[in-house]
Amino acid sequence: FEPALHTAPVAPTLPPLEATTTNLDPLASTTLPPLEAALQAAEAAPSLAKRQTTRELLIKKGFEAFRKNSIAGVGLAEILASAGVPKGSFYYYFQSKDEFVRAIIKAHAERHVAYLQEVLTKADMPPVARLKKYFQDEIATCASHKFDTKRSFLVKAGAELAVTDPAARGLVEERLTQLERLIEKCLEDAQAQRQISPDIDCTAYAALLWTSWQGALLRAQTQQSTQPLSTFVEFYIEEILESNVLYGSHNA
Numbered sequence: 572f573e574p575a576l577h578t579a580p581v582a583p584t585l586p587p588l589e590a591t592t593t594n595l596d597p598l599a600s601t602t603l604p605p606l607e608a609a610l611q612a613a614e615a616a617p618s619l620a621k622r623q624t625t626r627e628l629l630i631k632k633g634f635e636a637f638r639k640n641s642i643a644g645v646g647l648a649e650i651l652a653s654a655g656v657p658k659g660s661f662y663y664y665f666q667s668k669d670e671f672v673r674a675i676i677k678a679h680a681e682r683h684v685a686y687l688q689e690v691l692t693k694a695d696m697p698p699v700a701r702l703k704k705y706f707q708d709e710i711a712t713c714a715s716h717k718f719d720t721k722r723s724f725l726v727k728a729g730a731e732l733a734v735t736d737p738a739a740r741g742l743v744e745e746r747l748t749q750l751e752r753l754i755e756k757c758l759e760d761a762q763a764q765r766q767i768s769p770d771i772d773c774t775a776y777a778a779l780l781w782t783s784w785q786g787a788l789l790r791a792q793t794q795q796s797t798q799p800l801s802t803f804v805e806f807y808i809e810e811i812l813e814s815n816v817l818y819g820s821h822n823a
Contacts, residue, residue: 622663622664625654625656625660625663625664626664626665626674628654628656629650629651629654629656629661629664629665629671630671630674630675630678632650632653632654633645633650633671633672633675634675634678634679634724635653636649636650636653637672637675637724637728638724638727641731642672642728642731642732643731643735647661647668647671669736669738669739672728672732672736672739673736673738673739673742676725676728676739676742676743676746677742677746679724679725680725680742680743680746680749681746683725683746683750684746684749684750684753687705687750687753687754688753690704690705690708691705691753691754691756691757692757697761697764697766698757698758698760698761698764698766699761699766699767699808699812699813701757702754702757702758702761702808702812703804703808703809703813706784706800706803706804706808707804709800710797710800710801710804713788713791713797713800714797717795723785723788723789723792725743725746725747726743726747726785726788726789728743729743729744729747747781750781751777751778751781752777754777754780754781755773755774755776755777758771758773758776758777759773761812767812779807780807783803783807784803787799787800787802787803788800
């Protein structure tokens with residue numbers, strides 16, 4: 572029997588010093604060992620606060636670009652240039668253009684929902700008057716902004732992405748439904764205050780109002796006129812809701 576021979580452990584071979592570079596771009600090709608490359612990438616990455624600020628800026632610039640053109644027709648390079656963000660840094664903030672578009676849709680919809688909720692829950696104004704004020708304020712805004720597509724961005728985005736990005740389409744539909752529910756709640760408040768007929772189906776009428784309003788917005792942009800929007804208010808608010816008072820001056 573011969574005892575096994577013991578050999579001294581072999582020290583790992585270290586990479587030559589020349590492999591270390593000063594290239595701090597984590598997206599660029601490098602010959603750094605994995606651990607050192609990861610450390611330098613972490614140092615080059617923006618801080619959490621800066622990342623959040625830049626992310627919000629990209630969403631703002633992306634919304635401005637997409638509302639003026641088609642989503643497919645605007646490249647990331649154009650948006651990054653307008654925001655002053657290096658091309659290689661985009662993926663610090665979003666994994667893809669699809670994720671970027673969804674973030675823009677979500678941010679825009681959340682602002683719109685918050686605004687509509689504020690207007691439609693004013694306790695110092697009757698419910699139907701709140702609803703009318705919202706649409707009249709929107710008409711004034713459209714006119715002052717020369718009928719840009721900001722007010723119909725959700726519908727425009729949903730239509731464009733209906734086939735190419737079902738997740739984005741679902742997000743748009745979810746947010747539009749939120750807006751409809753706010754209008755429905757306002758109509759229910761009007762019924763509770765005996766301002767409109769209890770025979771009105773608030774769910775169906777809210778859907779009709781919102782769908783008709785989106786169509787009026789598109790027509791206003793085509794005509795470059797507020798007339799389609801004014802016609803909407805005259806018919807759906809004044810002729811149907813305000814004239815359908817059950818316990819108001821009509822029965823006095």
